[in-house]
Amino acid sequence: MTGQMTVPGALTTDVYEVSMALAYLREGMTGEATFSLFVRKLPPRRGFLVAAGLESALAYLEGLRVGSAEAAAFAEALHRPVEDLEPLRGLEFTGEVRAVPEGRIVLAGEPLLEVTAPLPQAQLAETCLLNQLSHQTAVASKAARCVLAAAGRPVVDFSLRRTHGVEAGLRMARLGSLVGFAGTSNVAAATAYGMPAVGTMAHSFVEAHEDEEAAFRAFARAHPGPVTFLVDTYDTEAGVGTAARVLRDLGYGPGCAVRLDSGDLGALAVRARRILDGAGLPEVRIVASGGLDEHAVDRLVRSGAPIDVYAVGTRVGVSADAPYLDSAYKLVAYGGRPVMKLSAAKATAPGAKQVFRGPGAADVVGLRDEAPPPGTEPLLETVMTGGHRVAAPAPLAAARERFEADLARLPDEARRIDDPVPPEPAVSGALARLTEEVRDRIRARVLGGRVAGG
Incomplete structure (x- = not known):
């Protein structure tokens, strides 16, 4: 075993993504689309999230291509003659990606990543992108809380034997290193990522x-x-x-x-x-060691227990108390037209976006091209154009520096292990106005049509 993680291919998707991409191609709907990937709300007992999974997501997009073998597999999955899948043959990702760099702290409702590409390409990528960013962000956030709870004492990863697969064990070790773990028991991960084996x-x-x-x-x-x-x-x-x-x-x-x-x-x-x-x-x-997570570590540290090193495993490797994120990948623009979803409790905001970070994680979610509010910095960066990365993968040390800098500026109430209070990002005036305009347009067209037809 080399310790290198496999890169998912085009078949790593849900069948309905294939059905939609095929329909788009048959209808000539290949205009530019923007999809936004975000977490709707934080899990209970979380005051923040740590953005993670971007590097593996970009590796997937760079290699995304539908060849003859993939077209044949799609045809079998859809119970269709392979000739019917001919429009998909040769599809590859040629778009742009803007994303929050790994290690940065993010909040609910903030895009972690936005894809702008021809609609069939961007649609086909949905499932795998959600898989990569959701799982890794959940685990990195759990691991980060262990580092917080240890209050400067070393934390090491003992999770491999109970993670949900060998690949998940490798990712856990990498994410632990990203947020400051001192080592891992996983020899393959230690070799792959230059970590101390403990x-x-x-x-x-x-x-x-x-x-x-x-x-x-x-x-x-x-x-x-x-x-x-x-x-x-x-x-x-x-x-x-x-x-x-x-x-x-x-x-x-x-x-x-x-x-x-x-x-x-x-x-x-x-x-x-x-x-x-x-x-x-x-x-x-x-x-x-022995069933530890951030809550157990926090109690031990607060009690004054003379423990020098904390080894965390199962509960952290599977993010036991929050094993998934309420994440979504939603179309926000197509063919130059901002779009949104109005479903109850799942409405989305239209248009390509940017997150502007102010002091103390006083964030503002706005439109991509609007001017940053005074005293803020944009979080999303262009990481891929024309289907290729704009730079080589960043070292883990750089992601760790970003995490440590963001964590130091996070409000104390968000850093709490028990009953944290996450900051709530504001919405810019420009985004609020666009949302209202698009909502009114949809209601006039859809609901007005229903009344007229009734």
């Missing part, structure tokens, strides 16, 4: 030996550098005492650690620290 031992290693001391000494013989001993296989306090004796006997100290994986981690950490300090090993760290 880990300890399993309970099975201890159980395979006659006792804990034999296990710890065997592990230390195999690993002459700093070691971390798992101390809760039988009795945690006895395990810490044994670990301290072995470390002292072998002359190990700086860089070494004991790992607590079960029980009352706060109370056990206090007792473990006392044992280690009493053995003259104040430099030996305490690592905590």
Whole structure:
């Protein structure tokens, strides 16, 4: 396994995207369309989101092409002769993408990405773009909250064994690095992304030996550098005492650690620290793991537990409390005409947009071409033109810098782990006026026609 993630192809789509793209082509509806991808509302217990998934989304668009094999597969899916799918053959993405760079903090109702391309191309891309940005933004946002909760203590990724597939495990490690994780247990991810590989031992290693001391000494013989001993296989306090004796006997100290994986981690950490300090090993760290997420980490940090490193896994890797986002990819303009949806609770705003960020995430959602309000900066950048990226993929370090800068400027109430209050972006006057104009036009045409016909 190389650790490189596969790039989805044209078949990675829902069948109705194919049906619509084919109908557009048959009707000659190939004018320029703009679609906006955004999150309608934040999940409960979220004060912000971290934009993520853009790099894999752009890789998908660069490779999006319908060849003979794809046309044949579409024909089979639609139960149609392959000749019927001939209009789709040769379709590839030639459009423009404007997006919020990875690592930036975003809010509900703000476009993460806007695609402008011939209508069939932009339509066919919907499913995969939603998949890439929704999942990765959800996981990055959960991971970011763990970093916040740890209050400067290192957080590491132990999620691979329970993520929803190997690919999701790779993405989790990458996203953890993006928001400041100190390492990952995932060797493939560590290799692919230049992250420190971190880990300890399993309970099975201890159980395979006659006792804990034999296990710890065997592990230390195999690993002459700093070691971390798992101390809760039988009795945690006895395990810490044994670990301290072995470390002292072998002359190990700086860089070494004991790992607590079960029980009352706060109370056990206090007792473990006392044992280690009493053995003259104040430099030996305490690592905590076992079902942790930002809420558990926050409670431990606030309690003053002497834990040096937090290893998070399952609950973070699957974003357990918010495993999906209420995201949407909606047509906002076609053929130079702004369009919108009026459905109850799911109405959209028309026109290509921009997000203008002010101090403290005082954001304004406006039209793409309007002048920025004083003291604001635009968030969406042009990242693809003519179907190709405008620049090489940005390093993770750059995304991490963006995240850290945005997080530092976020209001305290949005950063809270419990009961956060997310900022609410304002709507520019120009966008509000356009929305009203388009709404009135639709009502006059559709509802007026219904009354006249009735």
